[in-house]
Amino acid sequence: MIYLDHELATPPDEHVIATMKRYMEGQWCGQTAPYAPIHSEEKQAKESIYKLAGADPEDYFVFTSSGAEAVNHVLFSTYMNVTRKTGKHHFMCSALDEAPAILGMMRLEELGGHFQMVKASSEGIVTVKEVAQTLTPRTALLSLSWANGLTGVIQPLEDIVALCEERGILLHVDATHVLGKGHFPFHKCGAHFMTFDGEPLGAPAGTGGMFISKRIESTPLIVGGYEQHSLRAGSLSLPLFYGLAEAAKGAHERADLFCIQSALLRHQFEQALVERLGAKVFFESQMRLPHITALGFLGVTSEALCYLLARRKVYANMGGNRFQQLVNLLKACAISSPLCHGGLSFALGPTTTEEQIALAVQQIVDVVGCLKRYSEHLIHE
Numbered sequence: 001m002i003y004l005d006h007e008l009a010t011p012p013d014e015h016v017i018a019t020m021k022r023y024m025e026g027q028w029c030g031q032t033a034p035y036a037p038i039h040s041e042e043k044q045a046k047e048s049i050y051k052l053a054g055a056d057p058e059d060y061f062v063f064t065s066s067g068a069e070a071v072n073h074v075l076f077s078t079y080m081n082v083t084r085k086t087g088k089h090h091f092m093c094s095a096l097d098e099a100p101a102i103l104g105m106m107r108l109e110e111l112g113g114h115f116q117m118v119k120a121s122s123e124g125i126v127t128v129k130e131v132a133q134t135l136t137p138r139t140a141l142l143s144l145s146w147a148n149g150l151t152g153v154i155q156p157l158e159d160i161v162a163l164c165e166e167r168g169i170l171l172h173v174d175a176t177h178v179l180g181k182g183h184f185p186f187h188k189c190g191a192h193f194m195t196f197d198g199e200p201l202g203a204p205a206g207t208g209g210m211f212i213s214k215r216i217e218s219t220p221l222i223v224g225g226y227e228q229h230s231l232r233a234g235s236l237s238l239p240l241f242y243g244l245a246e247a248a249k250g251a252h253e254r255a256d257l258f259c260i261q262s263a264l265l266r267h268q269f270e271q272a273l274v275e276r277l278g279a280k281v282f283f284e285s286q287m288r289l290p291h292i293t294a295l296g297f298l299g300v301t302s303e304a305l306c307y308l309l310a311r312r313k314v315y316a317n318m319g320g321n322r323f324q325q326l327v328n329l330l331k332a333c334a335i336s337s338p339l340c341h342g343g344l345s346f347a348l349g350p351t352t353t354e355e356q357i358a359l360a361v362q363q364i365v366d367v368v369g370c371l372k373r374y375s376e377h378l379i380h381e
Helices: 014-025 041-053 067-086 099-111 128-134 158-167 238-253 255-277 302-311 326-332 337-341 354-380
Strands: 060-064 090-094 114-118 139-145 170-174 193-197 208-212 292-296 343-347
Touching: 014 238, 041 060, 041 208, 041 238, 060 067, 060 238, 067 099, 067 139, 067 170, 067 193, 067 208, 090 099, 099 114, 099 139, 114 128, 128 158, 139 158, 158 170, 238 255, 255 292, 255 354, 292 326, 302 343, 302 354, 326 337, 326 343, 337 343
Parallel strands: 090 114, 090 139, 139 170, 170 193
Antiparallel strands: 060 208, 193 208, 292 343
């Protein structure tokens, strides 16, 4: 198997699994019970998560069941603390954002909110000019993915942060795809909320988190108890929480090495496919995460390519699920339709090797050649 879809999920390593097993077998009782043991590791576990995120110790961290829950928490909290109190009912995200933000903001329209998308540029970014043109005096929140999980393009936040501060608008960044992939500290970026999903870190499914700046007030999405600073009710799942912390620790420790190695492997991968197939590397000149590439193959469709590669146990991503479809992202950036429909995203991981890259290239060359020959036959018929 050659797994090149690490932004959907990265398999937990042995340390994460061992940590979870320890808390599933012997330390499973509810933490609010009077007989519950005190876990001395909790502070250290939180420090690992704070260190990975570059968060200030005074910022609040909320453990969630997913990145989607964390995003919805941000939207609900903003609605309760800003919209209901001030009448500022305008919510914004970009055309490049993922389903939780888009669908969450659409649901706020049922409560009297107004949702608007910021246009993306041909470079795959959201410009401060477009944000400024979309803002209104009633804008409550701007939500952005810090980097896109299919294209790898990193958003330039500095000018957008300054604009939001000037206009008194809350800013949320989804850091799912940047954590452990470079230096992206929450306490320096200027955002008020930062959310992430645990799976791309190598944490177990069902994990995520949210950081809330000490500067603002937050309202819980889930009520029913006083857990997690009264910001999320419900018993803390110790196996999942400590699994996330162990994954965060590992991602932080290997971040520099991972960035260097994956950038080199990605370059080999891209160059080989450009030379052998004439593939198009989308957003090649932009600031991108080191492990993600989106490639376009003329004369084939992404659905057929993704399906046949999976039959050969080479796994890539064309979007869907919590992502948008890659074809829609590319069209939003005004990329020509034939290239859009032959686009596929690849995300390398900590265990990706040079041998796997070489094998993946050969399989892609074979499958694309097969699809093109079949298409030519249909055309002649």
